[in-house]
Amino acid sequence: xxxxxxxxxxxVVFVFVIGWxxxxxxxxxxxxxxxxxxxxxxxxxxxPPEDGA
Amino acid sequence: xxxxxxxxxxxxxxxxxxxxxxxxxxxxxxxxQTLPPAAVYDDxxxxxxFVATAGEHVREVxxxxxxxxxxxxxxxxxxxxxxxxxxxxxDINYATHRAQLAWDExxxxxxxxxxxxxxxxxxxxxxxxxxxxxxRRRERRxxxxxxxxxxxxxxxxxxxxxxxxxxxxxxxxxxxxxxxMRWAGLILTLPVxxxxxxxxxxxxxxxxxxxxxxxxxxxxxxxxxxxxASTWATFTGRGEVYFDSIAMLVFLLLGARYLETAARQRAxxxxxxxxxxxxxxxxxxRGPDDPAGERVAAHALxxxxxxxxxxxxxxxxxxxxxxxxxxxxxSLLTGESRPVAKAPGAALVGGSVNxxxxxxxxxxxxxxxxxxxxxxxxxxxxxxxRPKLVEGADRLARHLTLVVLAAAAGAFLWWxxxxxxxxxxxxxxxxxxxxPCALALAAPIVLTRANARLLARGLALTRSxxxxxxxxxxxxxxxxxxxxxxxxxxxxxxxxxxxxDAAACRTLARSLEGASRxxxxxxxxxxxxxxxxxARNYPGHGVESVADRGRVRLGTAAFCRELARSAPPPxxxxxxxxxxxxxxxxxxxxxxxxxxxxxxxxxxxxxALMARGFALHLVSGDEPAVVEALARRLGIEAFAGGASPxxxxxxxxxxxxxxxxxxxxxxxxxxxxxxxxxxVSVALAAGADAAQAQADLVLLGEQAQARLLVIDEAFxxxxxxMRVIRQNFAWALAYNVVALPLAAAGVVGPWEAALGxxxxxxxxxxxxxxxxxxxxxxxxxxxxxxxxxFSYS
Numbered sequence: 001x002x003x004x005x006x007x008x009x010x011x012v013v014f015v016f017v018i019g020w021x022x023x024x025x026x027x028x029x030x031x032x033x034x035x036x037x038x039x040x041x042x043x044x045x046x047x048p049p050e051d052g053a
Numbered sequence: 054x055x056x057x058x059x060x061x062x063x064x065x066x067x068x069x070x071x072x073x074x075x076x077x078x079x080x081x082x083x084x085x086q087t088l089p090p091a092a093v094y095d096d097x098x099x100x101x102x103f104v105a106t107a108g109e110h111v112r113e114v115x116x117x118x119x120x121x122x123x124x125x126x127x128x129x130x131x132x133x134x135x136x137x138x139x140x141x142x143x144d145i146n147y148a149t150h151r152a153q154l155a156w157d158e159x160x161x162x163x164x165x166x167x168x169x170x171x172x173x174x175x176x177x178x179x180x181x182x183x184x185x186x187x188x189r190r191r192e193r194r195x196x197x198x199x200x201x202x203x204x205x206x207x208x209x210x211x212x213x214x215x216x217x218x219x220x221x222x223x224x225x226x227x228x229x230x231x232x233x234m235r236w237a238g239l240i241l242t243l244p245v246x247x248x249x250x251x252x253x254x255x256x257x258x259x260x261x262x263x264x265x266x267x268x269x270x271x272x273x274x275x276x277x278x279x280x281x282a283s284t285w286a287t288f289t290g291r292g293e294v295y296f297d298s299i300a301m302l303v304f305l306l307l308g309a310r311y312l313e314t315a316a317r318q319r320a321x322x323x324x325x326x327x328x329x330x331x332x333x334x335x336x337x338x339r340g341p342d343d344p345a346g347e348r349v350a351a352h353a354l355x356x357x358x359x360x361x362x363x364x365x366x367x368x369x370x371x372x373x374x375x376x377x378x379x380x381x382x383x384s385l386l387t388g389e390s391r392p393v394a395k396a397p398g399a400a401l402v403g404g405s406v407n408x409x410x411x412x413x414x415x416x417x418x419x420x421x422x423x424x425x426x427x428x429x430x431x432x433x434x435x436x437x438x439r440p441k442l443v444e445g446a447d448r449l450a451r452h453l454t455l456v457v458l459a460a461a462a463g464a465f466l467w468w469x470x471x472x473x474x475x476x477x478x479x480x481x482x483x484x485x486x487x488x489p490c491a492l493a494l495a496a497p498i499v500l501t502r503a504n505a506r507l508l509a510r511g512l513a514l515t516r517s518x519x520x521x522x523x524x525x526x527x528x529x530x531x532x533x534x535x536x537x538x539x540x541x542x543x544x545x546x547x548x549x550x551x552x553x554d555a556a557a558c559r560t561l562a563r564s565l566e567g568a569s570r571x572x573x574x575x576x577x578x579x580x581x582x583x584x585x586x587x588a589r590n591y592p593g594h595g596v597e598s599v600a601d602r603g604r605v606r607l608g609t610a611a612f613c614r615e616l617a618r619s620a621p622p623p624x625x626x627x628x629x630x631x632x633x634x635x636x637x638x639x640x641x642x643x644x645x646x647x648x649x650x651x652x653x654x655x656x657x658x659x660x661a662l663m664a665r666g667f668a669l670h671l672v673s674g675d676e677p678a679v680v681e682a683l684a685r686r687l688g689i690e691a692f693a694g695g696a697s698p699x700x701x702x703x704x705x706x707x708x709x710x711x712x713x714x715x716x717x718x719x720x721x722x723x724x725x726x727x728x729x730x731x732x733v734s735v736a737l738a739a740g741a742d743a744a745q746a747q748a749d750l751v752l753l754g755e756q757a758q759a760r761l762l763v764i765d766e767a768f769x770x771x772x773x774x775m776r777v778i779r780q781n782f783a784w785a786l787a788y789n790v791v792a793l794p795l796a797a798a799g800v801v802g803p804w805e806a807a808l809g810x811x812x813x814x815x816x817x818x819x820x821x822x823x824x825x826x827x828x829x830x831x832x833x834x835x836x837x838x839x840x841x842x843f844s845y846s
Contacts, residue, residue, distance in 0.1 A: 004230060008213070008237050015209050015241060022201050026194050036147035039124035 094179060095164045096334070096348065103179035110159050111141060116152040116167075118145070119176040130175060137161060137169055152177070196314060200307045203249035206241050207300035213237045214297035228290075235287045238296035245300045246280055249307060266454045268493050271461070275484035276303065279803055282477045292474065295481075298807040302485060305811025309494065309818045332404075335369035336361040338413065352420035360414050362407045370419035371403045379410040440517040442778070443496045450492040453789060457487045464797040479799050486796040486806035487789050491817040495781030498821040503774040506825055510763045512735075512750050519749035522733035523771035526716035528708055529662055530701075530727075533673035533680060535720035536737055537659075537687070538649040542576040542631065546646040548624045558643035562635055565598050565607045576647050595633075605637045617641050651683075654761045659687045661765040668713070672696050672704050701727040718764060719748075735764055770825045777825075781817045788813045 025031070066074055094100070105113045118130060127145050130152070134143045139160030144153040156166060163179070170177040213234040220226040250273070257273035260266055279299045286292035338346040338359040346361050351369040354360060359375060362368055368381065380392035382405060392408050395401065401414050403423035420426065461483040468476035504514050514520070531537055547555040563577040564585050585598035585605075595608010597616075606613045610621045613636035624632055624644030631649070635642040652658075662669060670691040671684045677694030684692035693704060705727050708715050717731035728734035728748045736748030752763060792809055795801045801809070 004233060008233055011209070011212075012237050012240050015205065016244075019202060019205060019244065022205075023198060026198055026201075031194070031197055032190060033146045033149075035124075036145075039128065039147055042124075 094167060095162050100163070104163065107155055110157050111155055112158050112163070113153070113155045114163060114179045116154055116170075116177040117180050118150045118152055118170070119178075121150050121175065126175065129173065130170060130177075133169065133173055134166065137166060140166065192314070196307070196311050199249040199251070200304070200311055203245050203300060203304035203307050206245040206249070207297065207304040210238045210241045210245075210297040210300045213241070214294070217294075232287075232290060235294050235296075238294060239284060239287050242280065242283075242296040242300050245303055246276070249303050250276055252310075253303075253306075266451065266458065268450055268454060271454055271457050271484045271487065272306065274458075274461075275481050278477065278484065279481045282481065293478065295478075295803045295807075298803050302807035302811055305807075305815060309811075309814040312498075312818050312822060332367040332369050336363070341375075354416045354419040356416050356418060358416050360416060362401075362412045362414060364407055364409055364411060366407055368401045368403050368405050368407060368414065370414075370416045371423045372401050372414040372416040372418070374399045374401060374412055375415045376413040377410055379412050380408045382406040382408055440496075440500060440521060442518075442521055443500065446492050446496050446782070453487065453492065457484065457793070460487075460793060460797055468799065475799060478803055479797065481803045482796040482799075482801050482806040483793065485803060486792045486801055486810050491785035491788065491813045492782065494814060494817050494821070495785055496778045498818065499774045499777050499781070499825075502821070503770050503825055506770055507750070507763075507767055510766060511760060512752055512763050512767055514750055516749040519733050520771045520774055522714070522749065523716065523768055524775035525714045526667070526733060526768070528668045528670060528713045528715050530670045530672055530705060530708070530715055530717045530731065531659075531689070532701075532717075532719040533671060533675050533683060534649060536652075536718055537655040537671070537683065538651050542647040543650040544576045544578070544645055545630060545648040546625075548644040548646070550622050550641040550643060552637075552639060553642055555643070558635055559645075561600065561605060561642070562607050562633075562645065564600065565596050565605060565635075576645070600637075603638050605635070605642075607633060607635050610634050613641070649679075652761055656687060658761040658765055659689065661762065662768070663688070665765070665768060667716075667768075670704070670708070672701050674698075674701075698726050702730050705730045716768075735767070737761075773825050777820055777823060781820055784820075785813065785817060 066072065094103070100112075103114055107113045118127070121127060121130075124147060127147055127150070131143050131145045134140055134152070134154065137156075139157045140154065141157060142153070142155040145151070146153075154166065156163070167177050167179075216226050216234055217231060220231075253269045253273045253276065256267060256269035260270050276299055279295055282292070283294040283296055283299070286294050332351055334348055335351045335354050336346045337349045337354060338361055341359065343359075346359075354370050360369055360372070364379070374395050374397050376397060378394075378396045380394045381401065382392055393405075395407075395412060401412070403418075403426075418424075461480045464483050465476050465480035468479045500517070500520055503520050507514055544559075547558060549555050549558055553561070559577055560581055560583060563580060564583040565588070566577055583600055585600045588596060588598045590596050591608065591612065594612040595606055597604060597606045599605070604616060606616045610632070613634040614621065616638055617636040617640050619640060621634060621644070622641055624634075624646065630646040633645045633647060635645070659669060668691070669689045670693075671680060671687070671689045672693045673680045674696055675694060680692055680694030684690070693700070696704065705715050705717060709730075709732070715731045715733075717728050717734040718737070719728055719734065720737055728736060733750070734748040735750045735752060737752045750767065752760065788809070792801065792806070792813075796806055
């Protein structure tokens with residue numbers, strides 16, 4: 001059971017890391033438009049960009 | 054290509070070898086004409102308002118995209134804009150239909166970008182995003198962060214609380230391990246408290262300073278007390294900890310609030326559409342002889358000033374035509390898409406579009422005084438006002454809060470004497486278990502959603518109490534002219550008296566009426582006209598002109614008799630007819646039996662309202678015989694004709710005195726007293742007059758089309774909304790009445806209390822989010838696309 005003394009603090013640290021990552025994602029605008037990704041997958045433009053376009 | 058239909062047409066044209074059509078056609082589609090020219094947005098004055106500088110030559114603007122039908126349209130717009138030379142960045146928000154755009158001002162102009170959007174059949178205009186969008190985005194991000202921290206913290210805290218719940222005292226969980234778990238729970242709950250609970254603590258602090266209590270007071274108190282007691286237990290190693298309960302309580306509460314905010318914001322977006330009726334700029338003339346004038350902000354116009362409106366531009370203010378003849382599209386305000394002819398003296402409504410010729414107008418009302426602005430204000434006022442229902446619920450919730458605080462203090466003291474160790478936890482349970490917020494949440498979301506739903510269907514709510522009254526209504530009083538009928542005449546029959554046949558008489562009548570704007574003129578329809586000269590209008594009698602066959606008159610029997618010099622022959626008019634005669638110097642030519650045209654959906658509306666169990670009344674100022682004929686035709690049993698506004702008022706009052714709840718549907722202007730008297734009123738004011746309508750609800754737009762059924766839908770939505778609100782109240786009250794004694798008796802622990810209260814507000818919010826309208830039919834497209842993707846896999 002000694003491993004708990006490492007694992008639990010570690011998991012607490014992870015929680016804070018994940019919280020920070022979420023905060024970064026939020027501030028970069030990732031959650032501002034939740035409708036778009038669902039449509040992006042349908043409106044995928046696979047063609048290479050034309051020159052001069 | 055905007056859709057499959059256009060594609061099919063284009064393919065057909067190309068397949069037939071007619072591609073040159075696309076090279077030679079001079080106009081592409083009907084859309085650009087009705088829009089203000091994009092060039093005004095190149096004006097530095099305009100740019101200062103909308104455009105931000107993001108580099109030496111890079112400019113940024115926020116655009117509202119319109120005429121968007123689905124996500125594919127947004128995709129198309131984005132791709133299209135991205136390929137424009139000079140455009141460096143395009144971001145379209147799929148949820149709000151707003152675009153962020155950056156471009157190099159050396160390579161393109163804002164007007165070219167806007168024109169490009171118009172070229173593919175959409176519309177875009179810049180707006181000032183700083184006003185609301187920034188605030189909304191900040192709110193949204195803050196709410197998401199708080200929700201995430203609370204949810205994640207709650208899940209993790211539960212992990213560390215779990216072993217303690219499972220511990221059966223067999224020694225598997227050592228004291229040292231348990232202490233470790235408690236510390237982990239404490240550390241994980243700390244951010245929940247610091248980040249997620251800020252709104253609760255901030256509100257409670259405000260209340261404390263103002264010496265009042267609000268719904269947040271017991272929540273903040275409960276959270277703080279629970280956290281303090283748990284922390285104390287962690288430090289001393291004695292007593293219970295409830296970190297998981299605290300974090301979960303916060304998460305569930307925030308979840309409920311998030312849903313509420315989302316519902317409110319969606320409703321607020323609907324109002325944006327009203328705000329953009331008015332153009333930003335006007336061409337002010339310094340005097341009657343000023344040829345071009347100067348460009349000024351539309352709200353800078355003052356009554357009495359002259360303004361020039363180029364074809365295709367929006368009318369910048371309310372006013373009258375001073376010079377010029379043209380036609381205007383007032384569809385934004387009236388819903389009537391047919392152009393309205395405008396000659397000197399005719400009224401112009403701000404926001405309508407001048408279609409053909411330049412007009413010079415004299416401003417009568419500008420800026421915030423215009424009718425379009427007034428309508429927008431009415432709707433906003435109603436949206437912001439708190440209906441009695443909500444106020445009552447708030448008062449009740451406040452009282453309940455006081456009861457809760459008192460009960461918590463009482464329970465604490467009693468348990469302090471009986472079992473001191475349990476006293477703080479019982480107090481926390483009492484504070485947390487009661488859910489006055491369920492009471493406070495019960496009504497507003499539902500009302501806001503009902504409001505937004507009706508507005509989306511073109512029914513503007515101008516008084517916040519309307520939904521409640523709509524749901525209670527037992528009787529519907531209908532006006533006739535302009536409500537069930539269009540106030541527009543249709544030719545029922547033509548009786549001829551010899552000299553000319555029916556078609557020739559109609560042509561002659563059409564030619565005579567052609568010069569006049571009388572509502573009767575429409576009855577003769579479209580068709581060939583003869584040249585007539587010296588047209589003269591005798592208001593209230595008829596018109597006279599000189600045609601090939603000499604002087605001809607069209608109008609009342611008495612008016613035509615002066616010319617025909619004999620008694621009018623019998624025309625066989627029924628009770629529902631208005632008769633108009635045509636005569637010349639040789640005698641009577643024809644009698645036209647006119648009928649006021651029934652709205653296409655009036656019959657359906659009456660049937661639908663009857664099916665809902667309303668007692669219907671037809672009360673009109675028209676001839677009793679005409680009213681009776683219409684009532685019989687529609688199957689309405691209670692009717693009164695020849696009623697003056699006072700009579701209508703008395704009729705309504707009589708009904709109310711017998712305990713009926715009256716909903717009045719009228720045209721909004723002539724019925725003002727009775728509309729105000731009725732418990733709830735719906736006006737069909739033809740848009741332009743909507744602002745003056747003394748009605749609780751105003752049906753905007755589509756004067757001539759099948760829109761009356763929206764009123765029936767409003768009754769359905771209101772009833773459903775009130776039912777949901779009643780359910781919510783019943784639940785909230787029942788829950789609190791049961792939960793409070795249980796918690797005070799110590800039966801319910803803090804974590805059960807937290808679960809119960811959060812579940813209670815969740816139930817209320819979820820119930821409030823249920824659809825308010827009857828279910829839409831299953832979408833075939835969703836179904837087929839899904840089944841197709843299955844077959845591929």
